[in-house]
Amino acid sequence: MDGIAARDLSKLTAAAKSEPAGDGDPTSRQERIAGLAQAMYCAPAESLVSRRVLESLVRVADFGLVAISGLVIHFGFFGSAHSVRWPYFVFCPSMAVGVVLIFQALGFYRLGAFRNVLPRALRLVAGITFVYVVAFALGVALKFEPAVIWPFLLAWLAAALTLLLAARIGLAITVDRLIRSGRLTRRTVLVGGGGAADELLQQLADLPPADLQILGIFDDRADARSPPVVGGFRKLGTVDDLIEFSRRTRVDLVIFTLPITAEQRILQMLHKLWVLPIDIRLAAHMSKLHFLPHSYSYIGSVPFIDIFERPLADWDLLLKLCFDKIVGTICLAFLSPVMLFVALAVKLDSKGPVLFKQKRYGFNNELIEVYKFRSMYVDTLDHTASTLVTRGDPRVTRVGRFIRKTSLDELPQLLNVVFKGNLSLVGPRPHAVHAKAAERLYDEAVDGYFARHRVRPGLTGWAQINGWRGETDTQEKIQQRVEHDLYYIENWSLLLDVYILLATPFALLKTHNAY
Numbered sequence: 244m245d246g247i248a249a250r251d252l253s254k255l256t257a258a259a260k261s262e263p264a265g266d267g268d269p270t271s272r273q274e275r276i277a278g279l280a281q282a283m284y285c286a287p288a289e290s291l292v293s294r295r296v297l298e299s300l301v302r303v304a305d306f307g308l309v310a311i312s313g314l315v316i317h318f319g320f321f322g323s324a325h326s327v328r329w330p331y332f333v334f335c336p337s338m339a340v341g342v343v344l345i346f347q348a349l350g351f352y353r354l355g356a357f358r359n360v361l362p363r364a365l366r367l368v369a370g371i372t373f374v375y376v377v378a379f380a381l382g383v384a385l386k387f388e389p390a391v392i393w394p395f396l397l398a399w400l401a402a403a404l405t406l407l408l409a410a411r412i413g414l415a416i417t418v419d420r421l422i423r424s425g426r427l428t429r430r431t432v433l434v435g436g437g438g439a440a441d442e443l444l445q446q447l448a449d450l451p452p453a454d455l456q457i458l459g460i461f462d463d464r465a466d467a468r469s470p471p472v473v474g475g476f477r478k479l480g481t482v483d484d485l486i487e488f489s490r491r492t493r494v495d496l497v498i499f500t501l502p503i504t505a506e507q508r509i510l511q512m513l514h515k516l517w518v519l520p521i522d523i524r525l526a527a528h529m530s531k532l533h534f535l536p537h538s539y540s541y542i543g544s545v546p547f548i549d550i551f552e553r554p555l556a557d558w559d560l561l562l563k564l565c566f567d568k569i570v571g572t573i574c575l576a577f578l579s580p581v582m583l584f585v586a587l588a589v590k591l592d593s594k595g596p597v598l599f600k601q602k603r604y605g606f607n608n609e610l611i612e613v614y615k616f617r618s619m620y621v622d623t624l625d626h627t628a629s630t631l632v633t634r635g636d637p638r639v640t641r642v643g644r645f646i647r648k649t650s651l652d653e654l655p656q657l658l659n660v661v662f663k664g665n666l667s668l669v670g671p672r673p674h675a676v677h678a679k680a681a682e683r684l685y686d687e688a689v690d691g692y693f694a695r696h697r698v699r700p701g702l703t704g705w706a707q708i709n710g711w712r713g714e715t716d717t718q719e720k721i722q723q724r725v726e727h728d729l730y731y732i733e734n735w736s737l738l739l740d741v742y743i744l745l746a747t748p749f750a751l752l753k754t755h756n757a758y
Contacts, residue, residue: 291495292426295557298352301414302343308410309371310339312402316395338378342403345370354427355451357418360411367411368404375400428456430493432485434512435500436462436469436478443500443526443545444474450543458494461485463512482512489519490608498547499525513550520607520697523551554697554732562737567668570744571660574668582654585616585646592642595621598655602626603673606699611665613673614655618643650712650751656702669740670701671728672712680721688718695728698735705731708743708750 313335459479462469524547539546605611623638659666706727
C-alpha cells in the first residue's frame with residue numbers, strides 16, 4: 244500500500260481545519276467520520292518498522308563488522324591457515340562485544356544517533372579507539388607479541404573505523420527515508436478531548452517529530468467538554484468511529500486522556516477498543532495518584548500506564564514471520580505431490596476449476612482472499628459461506644467429502660502463507676464473511692468476536708487441535724472456537740506454534756464435525 248508521509252499528513256490537517264465538522268444524521272459509519280479521517284484512510288500508511296528490531300539489528304551489524312574485519316586483517320597478517328593464531332578467534336569477537344558495549348553506553352543505539360552521524364563521529368572514533376587501547380594492554384598482559392599485536396590492532400582499527408562510519412552514513416540515509424515515509428513514527432490518536440488532551444499535546448509537542456505522529460482526537464462527548472479542535476488537532480469522531488478508522492489506516496497507539504477516576508467510562512471504551520491490534524495507554528500526566536516508577540512507560544518525559552499491548556510485535560512478529568516463511572516453504576515442497584494428486588482427483592470428479600477462492604476476514608478485519616481445493620459442484624458454490632455445509636450435503640462432491648473431512652481442501656492456503664503473507668501457519672482460522680452459527684452471524688453470536696483478528700489467521704490453530712473445527716450449528720461451538728483463539732493470542736510462543744503444527748495431523752483423524 245502507498246505510504247502517507249508526515250508532510251502529506253500536515254497538508255491534510257491544515258485542509259481539514261477549515262472544514263466544518265459533520266453534524267447531520269449519519270447514513271453510514273464512514274460518513275460520520277470527519278473529512279480529515281476520510282482523507283487519512285483513503286491514503287493508508289505502510290506498516291510500522293519496529294525500533295527495537297532496528298536497534299538490535301544495528302548492534303548485530305556493528306558486532307559483525309568489527310569481528311569480521313579483525314579476522315580478515317588477522318589472515319592478512321599471519322598468512323596461510325597453518326600459521327593462524329587461534330587465540331585471535333576468541334580475541335576478535337571479544338573486541339567486537341567491547342565495541343558494542345561502549346557504543347551502548349555512549350547512546351549510539353538510539354534513533355537520534357542513527358540520524359545524526361557527523362555530530363557524533365568524534366565520539367564514535369574516541370569510543371572505538373578506547374576499546375583498542377584496552378585490547379592492546381590486555382594483549383601485552385596475555386603475552387601477545389607487541390611487535391605483532393600493535394600493527395595488527397592499528398590496521399584493524401583503521402578498517403573497523405572505515406566500515407563503521409560508512410555503515411552509519413548508510414544507516415542515516417535509510418532511517419531518514421523511513422521517517423519521511425512514516426514507517427518509524429507511531430501513528431497516534433487521543434481518546435478524550437478538553438483540557439487534559441490540550442495539556443498532553445503541549446507536553447508531546449517537545450518530542451522529536453520522528454517519535455509520534457498525532458492523527459487527531461476521538462471522543463464520545465458532544466458538549467463543551469469536547470470542543471471540535473484541541474491543541475490544533477480536530478476531533479475526528481466517536482470511539483465507534485475509531486474502530487472503523489483504525490481498520491482502514493494504520494494506527495499504532497491510542498492514548499486515553501481521561502482521568503483515572505473516570506473508571507466506568509474508560510472501561511466502556513476499552514470494551515469496544517480491545518478488539519484492535521494496537522497499543523493502548525492511559526496518560527498519567529495529570530493524575531494525583533503516584534505509582535512505582537516501573538509501573539509507568541514513558542514517551543519522552545510524559546508518563547503513561549500501559550493497558551493493552553499489541554499481541555505480536557517487535558521480535559515476536561519477526562520470529563513468527565520467519566517461521567511461517569521457512570516452515571511454510573518446507574511444507575509446500577513436502578506436500579506438493581499430495582496437492583497434485585488432490586488436484587487431479589478434483590478435476591476428474593466434477594467439471595470446473597480445481598481451486599476455489601473465497602473472501603474471508605484476516606488481520607484487523609481486513610478482507611483477504613484464500614485458496615482452497617474446490618469441494619462443491621460449480622453451480623452450488625457458496626462464496627460467502629452463507630449456508631453451512633451439513634452431513635450429506637448434496638452440494639458437496641464425492642472427492643469433496645473426503646478432502647473436507649481430512650482438511651486436504653485447505654492445503655492450497657500454503658500459497659497464502661508463503662507468497663501472499665496474509666495467512667500464518669498457526670492462528671485463528673479465517674472465517675467467511677457471512678458464516679453463521681445458529682442462524683446468527685459470528686460477530687453477533689459472540690461478544691468480542693473480532694478480538695481474534697488481532698493476529699493473522701492461520702491454517703490450523705489451538706481451537707482446531709482441541710476438537711473445535713468443522714460445522715458451527717450452535718452458538719456454543721463458535722463460542723468455544725473464539726475462546727480457544729483468544730487463549731492462543733494471549734499465550735503465544737514459538738513453541739506453542741510448533742506444538743500445534745505437530746498435533747494437527749492427529750487432530751485431523753477426528754472427523755465427526757467435518758463435513
